[in-house]
Amino acid sequence: MVTTGTTVTDVAVFNGTDLLDGRYNVSIGESTITAISPADTAPPPGPTVDGAGATLLPGLLDAHVHFSGPDELSTLARFGVTTALDMGTWPPTLVATLRTAGQGTDIRSSGAPLAGVGGPHSRIPGFPAENLVATPEQARRCVAQQAAEGVDYSKLVLERPGAGGPPAWTPRPLRVEAAHAAGLRVVAHASHTGAVALGLQAGVDVLTHAPLDAVLHEDLVRAITDTELIVVPTLIMMRGSAHNLGNPALSYDHARNTVTALHRAGATIIAGTDANNAPGVPAAVPHGSSLHDELDLLVEAGLSPRQALRSATSVPATAFALHDRGRIRPGLRADLLLVTGDPVSDVSAARQIRSVWTAGRAVDVVAQNDRTDTDGANSHSHRSRSDHVAHRCPAEESTRGSWMQRISTSKTSPGPAGAFSNRSTGSAAIRTILPRSFPPARRGP
Numbered sequence: 001m002v003t004t005g006t007t008v009t010d011v012a013v014f015n016g017t018d019l020l021d022g023r024y025n026v027s028i029g030e031s032t033i034t035a036i037s038p039a040d041t042a043p044p045p046g047p048t049v050d051g052a053g054a055t056l057l058p059g060l061l062d063a064h065v066h067f068s069g070p071d072e073l074s075t076l077a078r079f080g081v082t083t084a085l086d087m088g089t090w091p092p093t094l095v096a097t098l099r100t101a102g103q104g105t106d107i108r109s110s111g112a113p114l115a116g117v118g119g120p121h122s123r124i125p126g127f128p129a130e131n132l133v134a135t136p137e138q139a140r141r142c143v144a145q146q147a148a149e150g151v152d153y154s155k156l157v158l159e160r161p162g163a164g165g166p167p168a169w170t171p172r173p174l175r176v177e178a179a180h181a182a183g184l185r186v187v188a189h190a191s192h193t194g195a196v197a198l199g200l201q202a203g204v205d206v207l208t209h210a211p212l213d214a215v216l217h218e219d220l221v222r223a224i225t226d227t228e229l230i231v232v233p234t235l236i237m238m239r240g241s242a243h244n245l246g247n248p249a250l251s252y253d254h255a256r257n258t259v260t261a262l263h264r265a266g267a268t269i270i271a272g273t274d275a276n277n278a279p280g281v282p283a284a285v286p287h288g289s290s291l292h293d294e295l296d297l298l299v300e301a302g303l304s305p306r307q308a309l310r311s312a313t314s315v316p317a318t319a320f321a322l323h324d325r326g327r328i329r330p331g332l333r334a335d336l337l338l339v340t341g342d343p344v345s346d347v348s349a350a351r352q353i354r355s356v357w358t359a360g361r362a363v364d365v366v367a368q369n370d371r372t373d374t375d376g377a378n379s380h381s382h383r384s385r386s387d388h389v390a391h392r393c394p395a396e397e398s399t400r401g402s403w404m405q406r407i408s409t410s411k412t413s414p415g416p417a418g419a420f421s422n423r424s425t426g427s428a429a430i431r432t433i434l435p436r437s438f439p440p441a442r443r444g445p
Ligand SMILES: [Zn+2]
Pocket: 064, 065, 066, 087, 088, 274, 392, 393
């Protein structure tokens, strides 16, 4: 549904960087923001949405997700996540379907990641064999193929040295030089401190995950800030993984304290969740709600609410050259999130979702709370899924066998389709909206 001419009136504005002084009328055109004017001026003709008591934010970006189907786009949008950066989805036909879905969240994608032939990722069922590379020539061929398919950046899985990933000498010739030659940024999975060091040596652009094995050494922290490497720590995934793995050597405290150290040192930190719905892998993180959990965890690690909100709006937009979004400014995409209260003071207010627009389209955000109101299924399923561990992109150093063992013994819960079912938009009216917000993920069972 197109909402040409809608104006959100008398609203506080977090523009992606700061909370503006005063209150504003923000007008939404066919796909872009058309005007921002003081609230005491008359809004242009057309429908209005009352923004009293609310804050308008840029739509949120989740800088680390995986997809199993197009329904996840609608789920993300209902939680205000209007852009998602896919960090490993295959086959290419599924990615193409997601790109052209025409509704819900807008994506960018790495396609399938590249990995070494001997690490845990190589044993993920269905992992594309052509993405397991052992020679520079294989890597060049793979990157060229992916560039031709239209990937937006490259994803490289780095294991700790000796764990079967690409050997220490390989990342640069295997991946980084080939990807940069094709004009692609390189995002490296690095969930172990040894893998972080490897990523630095290799010259990657973005590190994702925060290690569980130890707090990052101050030399590595300094190297990350000196080289302006971007970090997407996926704390919600690391917390779930640490909890479910039950290995005393792997602690969520290490991940959180690493983020604290990076933040204090001035590193660029971006919000990402590792949301996925893949069976049989390290931690199942639900799409959409998990980004709000990640914002909570970033604040707990030392970012201010304003810095956390920047990490999910203007900062990833700049880092991934998405210059048409991530901020509220005339001419930019009308990807917008209207919430009750002031998330710049208390980031949990971002959960109090009233309305969401993706490129000017109003999202039907009612569906996510329908079941909460009737039988509590929403909050129950949401919580149990976030405690449950399984993932396509293993955040631990164990073997496939032990993931499968853990998964087979863990309690199961219905997938997000049950809790946040996709509901078609029946009316052109803007829906106003959630009777109550959704709860944070539970820490443990
Ligand atoms: Zn991942």
